[in-house]
Each structure stands twice: as structure tokens, then as C-alpha cells.
Amino acid sequence: MRSIPDEGLELIARRFAVLAEPMRLRLLHALFEGEKNVSQLVEFTGGTQANVSRHLQTLTGSGILGRRKEGLLVFYSIADPSIYHLCDLVCGSLEKQLTKQAGVFSHH
Amino acid sequence: MRSIPDEGLELIARRFAVLAEPMRLRLLHALFEGEKNVSQLVEFTGGTQANVSRHLQTLTGSGILGRRKEGLLVFYSIADPSIYHLCDLVCGSLEKQLTKQAGVFSHH
DNA sequence: TTCAAATATGATCCAATGCGTATATAGTTT
């Protein structure tokens, strides 16, 4: 079998880790609608400005988000389209698991 | 826009977190070949028995792996087929990012 | 140039998690 070098594994793990925070998922979910600036995201998520800014930095640093400055405002947007599919996959898998029990997602 | 309840976000984050460890990815990679018992996985990954066992427990607890006892041996296998696609997506996305620089995956 | 608004960053604290060692449990063999 083809083995994966440690560097590669750590890169993959790192990518998953970036997605492993509820606040970052909330930010991604907000940005699925289209690009938004930091203030909008702060209001949207209900987080503090500092915290939102940090998470945006994490997401941007990993290449998932893109950044665009316009005067005082900074707009963020999805830069890696694979994220959509990734989230769909996980949601789908979890829905399957959950419909075998009680349904958190059941009220479509 | 449809918002996702906090419970849901935490479930999704949790799923990503489970995939965010190199050793667990190594175990998954090993199991992509087919089911293996703990000793085989210990040898395969080069980890300690205790550590491998713990990570297998994490993966099983999240529904990603299945567990089958056969005498003294315990066999683990991929239970959630979406994992294949999930890893492919991430790898593909990372390859794209990396080919824009130096190539860790470049020697196919 | 001074002020105000939007965003980023530094310092600190705290909780979560991974690893290693040692030990416990379960199943098998004699």
C-alpha cells in the first residue's frame, strides 16, 4: 500500500483541525451566503470582535478563506470551494447516524 | 438563511476534531485496505499499543469505525464510507494548494 | 494633524487532549 509521509498527515490533520471549531463553522456557514466584512460576521455570530478576527485569521491562513480590504472594512469570502462539499459530506453522514436515534436535524 | 443549532455545530466540529490527529489518520489509512486487528495496527503505525487502542476507541465512538471481536483479537474496520470521500476531498484540496508551491505529494 | 471607527494582535488564563508507563480486564491454553 502507498504510505503517506508524516508531513502530509500533519497537513491533512491540520486542515481538519481548522474545521473542528464551532465558531469557525459558524463563520463558514455565514460566508456560504457570500462575502461579508468583520463587523457583519461579529453581529452574525454573536462572538466578540477579537475572537472573530482570530478565527478569520486561522481560516484565511489555511487557505479556506480569502481576504479583501476596502477602506476601513475587510471582507472575507470562501476561497476553497471544496469546503462546501466537505461540510455537506459531514452533515450527511451525521444525519444518517442521528436518524437512527433522536433527530437534532430532523426538523427540515 | 437557515441557521444551524449549536448542538449541530458542535457535532460537526466534533467529527472534524476526530479526524484532526495524524495517528488517527494513519489508522484510517491502514484500514482503507480492509479490517485489521489491534496488533496489526500497532505494527503498521509504529505507535504504542495503549495509544493505538485509545485512538481506535475515539474513532469507534464517533461511528467512523466498527469493532468485531474474535477470540482474543479485536478487528476494526471502516464503518462510515463517507470517510473515503472526505479524505479524498481534503487531499485534493491540499494538493492544489501545494502544487502552487513545492510538492510534498508530487512524487506519485 | 487630531479624532474616530474597523480590524488585528499581545498577554494571560483555563480547559481539553495526546502520550507514556503501569495496570486492569478478557479470553485462551495447559
Place this chain on the structure above:
DNA sequence: AAACTATATACGCATTGGATCATATTTGAA
């Protein structure tokens, strides 16, 4: 039952990462 093998778990330690508060930086306006 005793001894042995395979696997799981308890404990302690070290590291990491997120949240908050305060402050810095950037940019536009007066």
C-alpha cells in the same frame, strides 16, 4: 486454577488552543 496473550483503561505530565481584556494598527473624516 495458573499462566499467557491481546486489548483496554487509569493516572500523571506536558502541550496546545480558545476566550477575554487591553492595546496596537490601519484608514477615513473633520
